[in-house]
Amino acid sequence: MTLTHxxxxxxxxxxxxxxxxxxxxxxxxRGRITMKPETLALIKEGGIKKGxxxxxxxxxxxxxxxxxxxxxxxxxxxxxxxxxxTFDMDPAERPAGLAAIDISAxxxxxxxxxxxxxxLTAVSVAGLTIYDMCKAVDRAMRIDAIRLVRKRGGKHGNxxxx
Amino acid sequence: MTLTHxxxxxxxxxxxxxxxxxxxxxxxxRGRITMKPETLALIKEGGIKKGxxxxxxxxxxxxxxxxxxxxxxxxxxxxxxxxxxTFDMDPAERPAGLAAIDISAxxxxxxxxxxxxxxLTAVSVAGLTIYDMCKAVDRAMRIDAIRLVRKRGGKHGNxxxx
Amino acid sequence: MTLTHxxxxxxxxxxxxxxxxxxxxxxxxRGRITMKPETLALIKEGGIKKGxxxxxxxxxxxxxxxxxxxxxxxxxxxxxxxxxxTFDMDPAERPAGLAAIDISAxxxxxxxxxxxxxxLTAVSVAGLTIYDMCKAVDRAMRIDAIRLVRKRGGKHGNxxxx
Amino acid sequence: MTLTHxxxxxxxxxxxxxxxxxxxxxxxxRGRITMKPETLALIKEGGIKKGxxxxxxxxxxxxxxxxxxxxxxxxxxxxxxxxxxTFDMDPAERPAGLAAIDISAxxxxxxxxxxxxxxLTAVSVAGLTIYDMCKAVDRAMRIDAIRLVRKRGGKHGNxxxx
Amino acid sequence: MTLTHxxxxxxxxxxxxxxxxxxxxxxxxRGRITMKPETLALIKEGGIKKGxxxxxxxxxxxxxxxxxxxxxxxxxxxxxxxxxxTFDMDPAERPAGLAAIDISAxxxxxxxxxxxxxxLTAVSVAGLTIYDMCKAVDRAMRIDAIRLVRKRGGKHGNxxxx
Amino acid sequence: MTLTHxxxxxxxxxxxxxxxxxxxxxxxxRGRITMKPETLALIKEGGIKKGxxxxxxxxxxxxxxxxxxxxxxxxxxxxxxxxxxTFDMDPAERPAGLAAIDISAxxxxxxxxxxxxxxLTAVSVAGLTIYDMCKAVDRAMRIDAIRLVRKRGGKHGNxxxx
Numbered sequence: 001m002t003l004t005h006x007x008x009x010x011x012x013x014x015x016x017x018x019x020x021x022x023x024x025x026x027x028x029x030r031g032r033i034t035m036k037p038e039t040l041a042l043i044k045e046g047g048i049k050k051g052x053x054x055x056x057x058x059x060x061x062x063x064x065x066x067x068x069x070x071x072x073x074x075x076x077x078x079x080x081x082x083x084x085x086t087f088d089m090d091p092a093e094r095p096a097g098l099a100a101i102d103i104s105a106x107x108x109x110x111x112x113x114x115x116x117x118x119x120l121t122a123v124s125v126a127g128l129t130i131y132d133m134c135k136a137v138d139r140a141m142r143i144d145a146i147r148l149v150r151k152r153g154g155k156h157g158n159x160x161x162x
Numbered sequence: 163m164t165l166t167h168x169x170x171x172x173x174x175x176x177x178x179x180x181x182x183x184x185x186x187x188x189x190x191x192r193g194r195i196t197m198k199p200e201t202l203a204l205i206k207e208g209g210i211k212k213g214x215x216x217x218x219x220x221x222x223x224x225x226x227x228x229x230x231x232x233x234x235x236x237x238x239x240x241x242x243x244x245x246x247x248t249f250d251m252d253p254a255e256r257p258a259g260l261a262a263i264d265i266s267a268x269x270x271x272x273x274x275x276x277x278x279x280x281x282l283t284a285v286s287v288a289g290l291t292i293y294d295m296c297k298a299v300d301r302a303m304r305i306d307a308i309r310l311v312r313k314r315g316g317k318h319g320n321x322x323x324x
Numbered sequence: 325m326t327l328t329h330x331x332x333x334x335x336x337x338x339x340x341x342x343x344x345x346x347x348x349x350x351x352x353x354r355g356r357i358t359m360k361p362e363t364l365a366l367i368k369e370g371g372i373k374k375g376x377x378x379x380x381x382x383x384x385x386x387x388x389x390x391x392x393x394x395x396x397x398x399x400x401x402x403x404x405x406x407x408x409x410t411f412d413m414d415p416a417e418r419p420a421g422l423a424a425i426d427i428s429a430x431x432x433x434x435x436x437x438x439x440x441x442x443x444l445t446a447v448s449v450a451g452l453t454i455y456d457m458c459k460a461v462d463r464a465m466r467i468d469a470i471r472l473v474r475k476r477g478g479k480h481g482n483x484x485x486x
Numbered sequence: 487m488t489l490t491h492x493x494x495x496x497x498x499x500x501x502x503x504x505x506x507x508x509x510x511x512x513x514x515x516r517g518r519i520t521m522k523p524e525t526l527a528l529i530k531e532g533g534i535k536k537g538x539x540x541x542x543x544x545x546x547x548x549x550x551x552x553x554x555x556x557x558x559x560x561x562x563x564x565x566x567x568x569x570x571x572t573f574d575m576d577p578a579e580r581p582a583g584l585a586a587i588d589i590s591a592x593x594x595x596x597x598x599x600x601x602x603x604x605x606l607t608a609v610s611v612a613g614l615t616i617y618d619m620c621k622a623v624d625r626a627m628r629i630d631a632i633r634l635v636r637k638r639g640g641k642h643g644n645x646x647x648x
Numbered sequence: 649m650t651l652t653h654x655x656x657x658x659x660x661x662x663x664x665x666x667x668x669x670x671x672x673x674x675x676x677x678r679g680r681i682t683m684k685p686e687t688l689a690l691i692k693e694g695g696i697k698k699g700x701x702x703x704x705x706x707x708x709x710x711x712x713x714x715x716x717x718x719x720x721x722x723x724x725x726x727x728x729x730x731x732x733x734t735f736d737m738d739p740a741e742r743p744a745g746l747a748a749i750d751i752s753a754x755x756x757x758x759x760x761x762x763x764x765x766x767x768l769t770a771v772s773v774a775g776l777t778i779y780d781m782c783k784a785v786d787r788a789m790r791i792d793a794i795r796l797v798r799k800r801g802g803k804h805g806n807x808x809x810x
Numbered sequence: 811m812t813l814t815h816x817x818x819x820x821x822x823x824x825x826x827x828x829x830x831x832x833x834x835x836x837x838x839x840r841g842r843i844t845m846k847p848e849t850l851a852l853i854k855e856g857g858i859k860k861g862x863x864x865x866x867x868x869x870x871x872x873x874x875x876x877x878x879x880x881x882x883x884x885x886x887x888x889x890x891x892x893x894x895x896t897f898d899m900d901p902a903e904r905p906a907g908l909a910a911i912d913i914s915a916x917x918x919x920x921x922x923x924x925x926x927x928x929x930l931t932a933v934s935v936a937g938l939t940i941y942d943m944c945k946a947v948d949r950a951m952r953i954d955a956i957r958l959v960r961k962r963g964g965k966h967g968n969x970x971x972x
Contacts (some may be wrong), residue, residue, distance in 0.1 A: 651852055651856055651863065651943060651944060651946070651947065652854075652946050653863075653866075653942075653943045654856065658856070658862075660862075660865075660866050660943075663961065691813075693814065693875075694813055694820070698840070700820075700822075701813065701815075702969055703883065704815075704822050704883055707883065708881065708882060709882050712881050713848075715811060715880075718877075719870065719873075719874050719877070719881075719935050719938070720870060720935070720938050720939050720942045721866055721869065721870050721939060722866065722939075722942055722943060723942060737835075746879075755925070759880055764945060764949075765938065765941070765942050765945075766866055767892045768941060768946050768953075772934045772937075772938060772953070773881050773882070773934075775933060775934075775956070776881070776882050776927065776930055776931060777883060777884075778961075779927070779930060780815075780882045780884055780885060780927050781813060781822075781884060782813060783926060783927075783958075784813070784814050784926060785813065785927075787961075787971060788957070788958075788971055789957070790956065790957045791841075791930075791953075791955075792935070792954045792955060792956070792957035793952060793953075793954060794937070794952065794953035794954070794956075795950070795952045795953070796949055796950075796953070801951075807949065809949060809950055
């Protein structure tokens with residue numbers, strides 16, 4: 001078992017995927033931002049009267065997914081064919097006394113390598129954007145559980161992690 | 163209590179900081195990536211024989227901090243004067259049966275607004291880079307507990323969150 | 325009267341502003357996108373039921389303003405302290421049989437040169453984003469009248485163009 | 487008739503084009519910048535003696551077309567195979583007492599979606615660059631009539647709008 | 649013999665490659681940075697005790713290759729499938745009294761045009777990064793002999809330049 | 811003598827310049843691209859009849875200087891106040907049988923750290939752009955002697971290297 005991102009000299013490389021087939025691929029990633037219940041209440045109000053934190057977070061997540069290969073050094077540039085994010089403002093099983101927003105991102109492409117990093121990046125930057133827009137009222141927000149939940153296509157076929 | 167990122171029409175804006183003083187500011191953020199013990203063992207070996215996952219993650223985190231305002235829509239462009247990251251490969255209190263790397267980022271600037279988002283972005287992208295470089299051997303890695311731990315300078319002075 | 329963006333060899337340069345004072349500056353730019361009345365009706369509905377074209381355009385305009393110096397070759401990098409956009413969906417004096425959205429952007433900074441180009445870029449990219457999101461239903465939309473309407477600060481003081 | 491850039495929750499998404507065929511596509515966009523006759527005279531002189539505003543605008547337009555998907559949030563990344571711009575410094579039918587430069591951009595690709603936004607972005611940024619380079623002598627320049635004039639390829643075949 | 653990057657009006661364009669076949673392509677570029685022997689000694693030590701200049705240069709070269717089309721105006725965006733760099737810290741035939749590091753970059757893609765510029769950009773930015781990290785101790789470093797050494801694939805087949 | 815870009819753990823960092831004074835700084839860098847005499851002849855003709863390779867290279871160099879901190883990992887973001895490039899198409903002392911263009915870049919800022927890397931990056935990318943635009947007729951071009959020739963301002967005052 002080896003880390004393929006390193007060459008025989010032990011130096012990092014962008015691994016060669018030139019021999020792989022172009023297949024349709026999909027990845028779904030999730031994460032969560034926890035906050036005070038009052039902060040979530042402000043976000044929910046905002047959706048109606050004062051603006052829409054989640055609309056901004058969604059645009060940020062979509063735009064960040066397209067720039068994943070500029071941020072994560074060994075990621076290949078890819079022609080993403082679809083990016084979407086959803087938010088769940090009332091998830092089950094949240095820490096006592098706290099509110100939370102669950103963030104989910106789905107990314108698809110047709111190419112030689114998968115889009116896991118793009119989905120994870122979309123979730124991360126959507127979470128950072130929510131933090132940024134609410135930090136004046138709640139500095140103790142926390143981003144947790146950023147993980148891959150499903151991938152389809154490619155050599156290993158369909159994989160579900162939770 | 164209101165979300166300052168919205169104008170009186172309820173639309174998002176980059177809030178005006180023009181009236182604020184230029185002060186020296188610092189923010190420290192942390193996060194964690196959990197993984198199988200075998201994955202951490204490979205990373206540690208790599209540091210000696212095969213390459214250095216954390217060296218790549220560190221460069222990625224530093225470069226991402228400089229691009230925070232391109233990723234997080236309402237962030238101001240800032241003249242960062244210092245960025246550093248440290249990694250702790252043997253943190254206490256980790257989930258049973260799992261290994262973890264704790265990531266810490268310190269960012270400083272002299273300016274009209276703080277660098278919390280830059281520190282949080284550095285941690286997030288360092289974590290994503292570790293995930294990317296190890297995902298071929300461990301798809302179930304998880305990024306957790308991305309949070310601000312300290313800030314200095316600015317109107318509110320020094321704040322320690324943990 | 326000469327074009328200052330060229331050196332004595334007739335080649336383009338980014339002109340020297342190093343000797344200028346840091347002053348507070350503001351620029352306001354405007355533009356308009358015209359469309360079929362049915363297209364505007366869809367945008368308005370969307371604001372309530374189906375999504376919010378203008379929320380996306382606003383984020384796009386704000387993010388583009390921050391990248392003006394990457395797009396317009398001779399623009400200086402600047403520390404923008406404020407960016408906001410407003411949209412008027414029922415402007416007076418529009419072409420017969422057509423609907424229009426007027427876009428206005430306000431940008432401020434403290435620095436050695438003004439923010440006219442940033443305000444004009446915000447308006448342009450907000451207009452392009454509206455076009456993009458509605459083009460499936462109305463390919464004949466048109467972006468017009470992108471212009472500077474006011475600037476404050478700097479050597480020439482306050483200037484109002486309309 | 488619906489706006490396809492929104493999902494069933496009313497949130498913006500980058501629509502899925504994964505099922506579409508790769509076809510050769512072309513888009514032609516146009517726009518105009520109006521100015522004082524003296525400003526145009528300076529630009530024309532510059533082409534011979536002092537530099538070349540349009541050479542800079544052309545490079546800016548080409549480079550901006552390649553970054554369209556970074557600027558317009560719901561645009562797909564595309565492998566552009568051709569970008570060119572032309573300028574007409576003596577267009578017919580211009581406003582009384584004013585000079586104008588007409589800007590035309592042609593973009594081609596082979597892919598799953600068209601290049602209208604890339605052509606429109608090239609025209610917009612070329613116009614902004616002309617504004618920037620001449621604004622010291624003419625702040626009242628105006629960018630008008632940015633529009634799609636022709637597209638070829640894709641599901642709808644060839645379309646000419648003017 | 650003509651320069652294909654110009655159209656019939658003598659203006660720069662991104663030449664049309666839409667009619668070309670997608671083939672597997674590779675380019676290898678090289679360059680050298682010369683320095684004082686003491687500077688090289690510090691870099692070598694650093695690899696063990698103090699950090700790793702070449703690890704940072706390698707990441708920088710890989711990331712720069714992916715952004716070649718944003719830097720070199722007439723370059724096409726490409727889906728790079730592989731990027732690697734190697735460094736030789738003891739090259740033969742170096743200038744008397746000086747040490748040198750030879751930098752080599754290999755880039756591959758499958759596409760309509762080659763990756764020479766991407767390999768040359770990777771070498772250039774790796775060299776600039778070494779300069780940056782050592783400039784506090786040796787301002788007289790020099791980057792030399794950036795050149796293409798081999799290309800494969802495309803209309804002209806395999807070409808070796810040295 | 812140590813490399814300041816590494817922290818006490820031996821990991822790369824963006825060094826802290828927060829304590830430094832803002833001073834006016836300037837850096838001048840140079841480099842050379844050698845080519846076949848026929849290639850230079852084509853470039854010179856182009857300036858009159860067919861387009862202007864050096865105009866494109868100049869824009870590319872100026873734009874690249876502004877993005878130095880995105881390319882060179884440990885570089886600080888800076889507010890550049892001036893960037894210019896000049897080209898000498900008939901330098902003395904060139905290799906037998908070859909033509910050459912000498913590239914010179916001058917960059918200025920007011921800030922806490924110097925602009926050497928920005929000037930070196932401008933020269934490098936201008937050279938790469940000339941290579942790109944002429945590579946169809948001369949693949950054996952070579953970029954040489956990229957070096958700092960002068961810096962002013964900052965702690966060390968004025969330094970001339972050649």
